[in-house]
Amino acid sequence: MAGGNAIRGTRVGAGPMGEAERGEAAPRNRIPFWCANLHETRVAFASDADVPELWDCPRCGLPAGQDRQNPPPAPRTEPYKTHLAYVRERRSDADGDALLEEALTRLHQRRGA
Known part of the structure; x- marks a missing residue:
């Protein structure tokens, strides 16, 4: 008995595809x-x-680019920066020390020390 597959051996896109079937x-x-x-x-x-x-x-x-003698230059890649590097760009060491002191004071007050 046959497997019941009437289109055996074909798949989507199979077969001769010429200009006539695809168009110009x-x-x-x-x-x-x-x-x-x-x-x-x-x-x-x-x-x-x-x-x-x-x-x-x-x-x-x-x-x-299209000019062989003058191809476009490679883009300049910025080195990866950590979160700390970005923070240091925004704050000076004195600002950081002041913020740390403020945070430590709040922590000591919360703990009752």
């Missing part, structure tokens, strides 16, 4: 982009589409 492809332009590491990336855009000034390089992730 839009006219395209392949635009080259270069990153600071001189990786070339060619991206296909519709001929009537606006081409962006920058494109991310798929190899290294740096921004890429």
Whole structure:
């Protein structure tokens, strides 16, 4: 007895798919982009589409531009700062000592010391 699967051996998207079934492809332009590491990336855009000034390089992730001789520079990355580093930017050591003294005074008052 057959398994009852009438479309055995086929799956979604299987079979010959030609231009007649998909329709006409839009006219395209392949635009080259270069990153600071001189990786070339060619991206296909519709001929009537606006081409962006920058494109991310798929190899290294740096921004890429259309001028091979003058690729865009790598973005400057800021080092990771801890919470304490941000607090120290906002407060001086004297402010920190005053806040610590105030907190310790409140703690001693709560404990009855």
